[in-house]
Amino acid sequence: xxxxxxxxxxxxxxxxxxxxxxxxxxxxxxxxxxxxxxxxxxxxxxxxxxxxxxxxxxxxxxxxxxxxxxxxxxxxxxxxxxxxxxxxxxxxxxxxxxxxxxxxxxxxxxxxxxxxxxxxxxxxxxxxxxxxxxxxxxxxxxxxxxxxxxxxxxxxxxxxx
Amino acid sequence: xxxxxxxxxxxxxxxxxxxxxxxxxxxxxxxxxxxxxxxxxxxxxxxxxxxxxxxxxxxxxxxxxxxxxxxxxxxxxxxxxxxxxxxxxxxxxxxxxxxxxxxxxxxxxxxxxxxxxxxxxxxxxxxxxxxxxxxxxxxxxxxxxxxxxxxxxxxxxxxxx
Numbered sequence: 001x002x003x004x005x006x007x008x009x010x011x012x013x014x015x016x017x018x019x020x021x022x023x024x025x026x027x028x029x030x031x032x033x034x035x036x037x038x039x040x041x042x043x044x045x046x047x048x049x050x051x052x053x054x055x056x057x058x059x060x061x062x063x064x065x066x067x068x069x070x071x072x073x074x075x076x077x078x079x080x081x082x083x084x085x086x087x088x089x090x091x092x093x094x095x096x097x098x099x100x101x102x103x104x105x106x107x108x109x110x111x112x113x114x115x116x117x118x119x120x121x122x123x124x125x126x127x128x129x130x131x132x133x134x135x136x137x138x139x140x141x142x143x144x145x146x147x148x149x150x151x152x153x154x155x156x157x158x159x160x161x
Numbered sequence: 162x163x164x165x166x167x168x169x170x171x172x173x174x175x176x177x178x179x180x181x182x183x184x185x186x187x188x189x190x191x192x193x194x195x196x197x198x199x200x201x202x203x204x205x206x207x208x209x210x211x212x213x214x215x216x217x218x219x220x221x222x223x224x225x226x227x228x229x230x231x232x233x234x235x236x237x238x239x240x241x242x243x244x245x246x247x248x249x250x251x252x253x254x255x256x257x258x259x260x261x262x263x264x265x266x267x268x269x270x271x272x273x274x275x276x277x278x279x280x281x282x283x284x285x286x287x288x289x290x291x292x293x294x295x296x297x298x299x300x301x302x303x304x305x306x307x308x309x310x311x312x313x314x315x316x317x318x319x320x321x322x
Contacts, residue, residue, distance in 0.1 A: 007221040009260040059220070059244050060169055060252075082243065082261055083220050091221075095256040095263040099170040100243055102256040102267035104291040109261040130265040 007083055007091055008111055008128060014135050016127045018147045023120040028158035030087040033112060038161075042153035043067075045146050052076075057084055062098035082109070089113050106130065108138065123151060169252065169272055169289060175296050177288045179308045184281040189319035191248045194273060199322075203314035204228075206307050213237075218245055223259035243270070250274050267291065269299065284312060 010017065022029070032038045036053035043050040044067050052066035061081040068074050080096035083089065095106030109128040114121050125147055129135040171178065183190070193199045197214035204211040205228050213227035222242040229235050241257035244250065256267030270289040275282050286308055290296040 007261070009262075014262070091261060093257060093261060093263065095267060096254060096270065099289065100252060100254060100270040101169075101175070101289045102254065102270060102291045102295075104267060106256065106263035106265060106267070109257065109263060128260065128262045130263045134263075 007089070008109070008126070010126055010128075013132055014129050016129075016135060016138055016143045018125045018144065018151065019123070020148070020151060021117055021119060021122050022151065022155045024155055024158035026087050026114045026116050026121045028161050029114050029121050029123060029154065031161065032154045032158055033090060038157065039065075042157045043150055045149035045153070048073075055081070056098070057081060057090075059083060060098070060100050063092050078103070088115065107134065125151075169270070169287070171287055171289075174293055175290050177290075177296060177299055177304045179286045179305065179312065180284070181309075181312060182278055182280060182283050183312065183316045185316055185319035187248050187275045187277050187282045189322050190275050190282050190284060190315065192322065193315045193319055194251060199318065200226075203318045204311055206310040206314070209234075216242070217259070218242060218251075220244060221259070221261050224253050239264070249276065268295065286312075 032042060034055060034057055036055050039053045040050045043065065047070040049068050050065055051068050052064070054062055054064040056062045059081060062078065063081050064078040066074065066076045077094060078097050079092050079094040080098060080100055081092050083091040089111065091109065091111045093109035095103060095109065097103045111126045113124045127138060127143065129138060193203060195216060195218050197216050200214045201211045204226065208231040210229050211226055212229050213225070215223055215225040217223045220242060223239065224242050225239040227235065227237045238255060239258050240253050240255040241259060241261055242251070242253050244252040250272065252270065252272045254270035256264060256270065258264045272287045274285045288299060288304065290299060
């Protein structure tokens with residue numbers, strides 16, 4: 001089964017998806033994703049921390065995160081915003097950097113789509129990979145648990161906003 | 162010197178530019194770039210030919226060209242449309258494929274900007290590279306002559322439309 005949006009085509013053999021309804025409104029989910037000071041508070045499952053975030057929320061804009069682990073690990077990743085529909089959709093990739101410049105290495109493109117429901121928000125986060133091997137690697141790195149725990153943290157933060 | 166557009170930042174140490182005023186209107190330059198049957202007629206300096214072209218002109222859309230040389234060479238390249246302002250700007254990359262999926266290899270992103278002048282069109286085509294080495298490689302492949310000759314062919318075609 002392949003589903004289509006106007007912007008990206010989800011292929012379950014290549015891609016990964018976290019889909020969950022949460023009991024906070026889309027407006028707060030969007031703020032948590034797009035305000036760097038908020039993103040830093042939920043983006044990385046504890047005990048990892050997101051210690052820096054830069055987000056220029058427009059096509060071609062910079063999206064940088066620095067994630068640090070409990071044993072001194074440090075991942076500094078700079079990608080590019082691809083597409084934005086405020087309070088509905090953000091698409092970004094690490095195949096490109098700011099201004100769409102190729103990075104020379106690519107792990108994934110990703111989308112976050114949110115839509116209002118009676119109870120709050122339908123949250124759909126997707127990671128798009130080059131091939132099955134990359135998808136499997138991401139799955140084994142703990143995509144579902146990692147992105148799920150981060151979403152728990154996002155919801156807890158949204159409830160304090 | 163670094164110049165900025167809303168979408169991409171041109172860095173002369175990393176990037177290449179062809180800038181020329183041509184005596185055909187923006188509307189026809191745009192048609193030549195965006196209608197695959199027209200693009201095939203000018204895109205590749207003779208004796209190379211562009212034997213296939215697919216262009217889904219929207220963010221995330223497929224941009225594929227097949228270029229064939231006089232000695233049986235064949236380059237089949239599939240990239241992704243990034244940004245479109247009709248009759249003004251097209252941005253695309255080979256770092257991503259259709260639906261923004263990473264390709265795993267990237268040579269460049271590119272922009273074509275056109276704007277009306279008294280005599281016709283100011284045509285600015287830019288190639289954005291990962292690093293100086295990639296820019297130099299592209300320059301030595303004959304960027305200026307190749308893109309310049311292709312533009313001559315585009316103008317000749319536009320005058321027949």
